[in-house]
Amino acid sequence: MFKGLSFISKTMLFFNVVLAITTLMAYLLPFLAPKWFPFLSVLTLFLPFFLVLNLMFFLFWLIQFKKYIFVSGLVLLLGITFINKFYNLQATELPKSDKDFTIMSYNVRLFNKFNWYQKANIPAQIAQFVADKNPDILCIQEYSDLEKTKFSDYKYQQIFKEGENIIVGNAIFSKYKIIDKGVINFPNSTNNAVYADIIKEKDTLRVYSMHLQSIKISTDIEDEKIQKINESKTKYIFRKISDAFTKQQEQALLLKAHYSDCKFKKIICGDMNNSAFSFVYRTIKGSMQDTFEASGAGFGKTYNFKYYPARIDYIFADKTIQVKSFETLNEFYNSDHFPLISRLEIK
Template identity: 90%
Template sequence: MLFFNVVLAITTLMAYLLPFLAPKWFPFLSVLTLFLPFFLVLNLLFFLYWFIQLKKYIFVSGLVLLLGITFINKFYNLQGTELPKSENDFTVMSYNVRLFNKFNWNQKANIPAQIAKLVEDKNPDILCIQEYSDFEKTRFSNYKYKQIFKEGKNIIVGNAIFSKFKIIDKGVINFPESNNNAVFADIVKDKDTIRVYSMHLQSIKISTEIGDEQIQKIDESKTKSIFRKISDAFTKQQEQALLLKAHFKDCEYKKIICGDMNNSAFSFVYRTIKGPMQDTFETNGSGFGKTYNFNYYPARIDYIFADKNIQIKSFETLNDFYNSDHFPLISRLEIK
């Protein structure tokens, strides 16, 4: 047991270091960041195991858990906070709509209309959409201002920003050798201008629905293929994250970054894009913050980041809205 505990502790410590190391240097090892929550849980179990036996080996996982305490609330928050509303509040929603079910992955009827109804009910002031498609029929007509970018030959897809506030500038960041991109809009809110991004980084392209039968059929060659696919995607995401960071680095406006990062909160990509900004889930979320409908694992790969001079007053992941492989995020904010 001590041997396995030490191996786990060393592996966990390696995973702690990976957010500070570029995936292109250690592409295969970067996959470990996906399993960090699992490692933390195992370390907790070992801690309890040695504690019950009153063994001195408790320090092995105890030290690992102490060193990783800042990682825990990126994965799970005990209770979200909601601050009182004021007339200066505004809401931001981010949602990967999976092409509005253009290819009928989901058998539910009228998914575009259901998504439009959700937006109408929640009525966010700023709406960021990833995997936006020309298939969407409602066009979110309640929004006067918009920034939409779509491209593709066989599949037309892109990102979009819809705003109730005036947009004075907008553009797109194309990622090389990829169908993914990010759009931005400079939005005037009262006396302030906010730079809003809607991003969609490189997809890993792993099936969201893995059943028990499929798990049993995964052999060594398939496992290597999956790991290679993930590590290649992480390397591309690194390039895309650095391009995005270079774009907003010198921006004089307050920033909000929304979208589908296709990576965990323990990754180099997350650390690069978030920087000193606030993660709205980490600040005001609750539970696991699951944003991606992946079986057996509460994956959080969609985010809303806000500058520190923007107060986060509430955050919610709408996990009961099953109309995509992602769940919508919504946050109430106030500029300070």
């Protein structure tokens, strides 16, 4: 295989083969429960990076007219269904109709309750932003009941908060009548999901606002003074992520079991704290549409991570609901997450 190659080409081919094998392993992970392969499940976070590197190797061998182009070429071909979960070239904007409604999902990070950002009046800014966008249904994660963010324009509400030192929860605000509502508490966790059954003309919609287990890497590293722990920082981070993914698996299965018993059309919104290449994503999405895949553009970045376009917040909709537009509102930065908004029509 290496015969006749220069040292540089041999080195490139070696790393190309290692990358290809690693990428193929990452392709399988959405089908494998994290509790069985907790450390390997972390690879799903890096799958977009692997795809980009494979594309670079593909172009490298193409320029040289070398047969080794097939190594990454085959990997990219096998992973073509993953690409639009990571990046879409162009947004879809279908014509508006009287039956359209909009839904927004936003992790507000407690409305900056602990002054993570040195900006004035963030609760009021978020309230004004929501008023300007004027979604028909609003799903909030990490909700904190602050006076300036009551969203009083929404007559119908489902709010669940709990905690002792930090009161936090999920909420759904609706301009349409709510006829039933509830909460799904996740065991051994402060995370949960709320739901509301909403009347939209002749249809009933079941809307969920979910917040799955957080990884909390940066906070824990600082609080526990990781430099004093007798293990490497990298190993510690991988363990934290894999532990969180294992909990997310349990939470995802609970949520799926709950919505599987629902006969209404469903929309699931919220912060999954995991990528679109994960077992958790595949479990919760099921046969529903990812509204970013259907109508979004670009990387769909929903979390303000400096070096990586992380997409960990989602709006899923039943296939009986037409996705007419989708947007990640990256220009509005008052949380560590960005708001998502989608225009839909029940068919």
